[in-house]
Amino acid sequence: MKAAVITFPGSNCDRDLAIAFARAGAEVARVWHKDTDLPRGTDIVAIPGGFSFGDYLRCGAIAAQSPIATAIKAFAGRGGHVLGICNGFQVLTESGLLPGALMRNAGLKFVCKHVDLRVETADSAYTRGWAKGDMLRIPVAHHDGNYTIDAEGLARLRGEDRIAFRYADNPNGAMDDIAGILSPNRRVLGMMPHPERMVEAPQGGTDGSVLFRSLMTAMALA
Amino acid sequence: MKARVHVMLKDGVLDPQGEAVRHALATLGFSGVDAVRQGKVIELDLATSDRAAAEAEARAMCEKLLANTVIEKYSVEIT
Numbered sequence: 201m202k203a204a205v206i207t208f209p210g211s212n213c214d215r216d217l218a219i220a221f222a223r224a225g226a227e228v229a230r231v232w233h234k235d236t237d238l239p240r241g242t243d244i245v246a247i248p249g250g251f252s253f254g255d256y257l258r259c260g261a262i263a264a265q266s267p268i269a270t271a272i273k274a275f276a277g278r279g280g281h282v283l284g285i286c287n288g289f290q291v292l293t294e295s296g297l298l299p300g301a302l303m304r305n306a307g308l309k310f311v312c313k314h315v316d317l318r319v320e321t322a323d324s325a326y327t328r329g330w331a332k333g334d335m336l337r338i339p340v341a342h343h344d345g346n347y348t349i350d351a352e353g354l355a356r357l358r359g360e361d362r363i364a365f366r367y368a369d370n371p372n373g374a375m376d377d378i379a380g381i382l383s384p385n386r387r388v389l390g391m392m393p394h395p396e397r398m399v400e401a402p403q404g405g406t407d408g409s410v411l412f413r414s415l416m417t418a419m420a421l422a
Numbered sequence: 423m424k425a426r427v428h429v430m431l432k433d434g435v436l437d438p439q440g441e442a443v444r445h446a447l448a449t450l451g452f453s454g455v456d457a458v459r460q461g462k463v464i465e466l467d468l469a470t471s472d473r474a475a476a477e478a479e480a481r482a483m484c485e486k487l488l489a490n491t492v493i494e495k496y497s498v499e500i501t
Contacts, residue, residue: 258490261487261490265486293492294490299492301490301493303438303493304438304439305438306436306438308442346438349492373438
C-alpha cells in the first residue's frame with residue numbers, strides 16, 4: 201500500500217500520520233500542498249490534523265482550495281481512498297468530499313483528551329478490523345469538532361450505514377454523537393479523533409493501529 | 423468598486439459564540455439582550471467599476487469560499 205500524506209502550512213500531525221502508516225507496513229510519500237499531482241501509484245491519500253493556514257476564514261477552508269486539493273478531489277472521483285483526521289476531516293467537508301460541516305465546539309473550549317469511540321460499521325477498508333459495536337480509546341484535540349448536517353443528510357448517513365464512529369460521551373456537541381463518517385462509496389473517511397496518536401504502547405495504547413492495519417489488509421485484497 | 427460581504431450562521435443553526443457573548447453582556451448588567459448572533463464582515467476591493475459585475479463576482483466568491491453555505495448565509499453590499 202502506498203500512502204500519500206499531505207502537508208499544509210500549519211499541519212502538525214503529518215509526521216505522526218506518516219509514521220503510523222509506515223509502522224503498519226505502508227510505503228509513505230510526503231506531499232506538499234503546492235504539488236499539483238499525487239505520487240504515481242498512490243493507494244490512499246491522508247490529510248493530517250493541525251491548523252492549516254492558521255484556521256483563517258474557517259478551519260480547512262483555505263486548504264480545500266490549495267493546488268493539491270484539486271488532485272485529491274480527482275483521485276477521490278476515480279474511487280481513490282482518502283482519510284482525513286481532525287483538520288483533515290474539516291478539509292474534506294470544506295472541499296465537498298464529505299457532507300455536513302464542523303462547527304465550534306458547543307462548550308466553546310478546545311477539547312484535548314482521550315475519548316471512547318464506538319465502531320458503528322465494520323463495512324469499510326478503515327474499520328474492517330473491528331466488529332460493529334467494538335470500543336476504542338484514542339485522543340481528540342480540537343476546537344471545531346461539532347459535526348452538523350441537515351435532517352435529510354443525517355437520515356442518509358444513518359440509512360446508508362455511513363456513520364463510522366460515535367462518541368460514547370460526546371465531547372463537542374456533535375450531532376448524533378458523530379465522530380467520523382464515510383462517503384457514499386465508503387472510500388473517504390473523515391474523523392475528528394486521532395488514531396495515529398495511539399499506535400504504539402509508549403503512546404498509551406494501540407487502539408488506533410487497527411485502522412491502519414485494516415487498510416493494509418483491504419489494499420492487499422484489492 | 424468595494425464590496426462588503428456579511429457572513430452569518432443560518433437561522434436555526436446554534437451559535438454558541440453568540441450565546442457566550444449574550445451571557446457576558448448579562449454579567450455586565452445588559453439584561454435586556456434576548457439573543458446575540460455573531461458573524462463576519464469581509465471587505466473586498468474589486469477592480470471592476472461595474473456595479474452588477476462586482477456583485478456577481480462577490481456572490482461567486484461567497485459560494486466558493488467566503489461562506490460555507492452548509493451552515494452560513496451571506497449578503498453582499500456594493501459601495
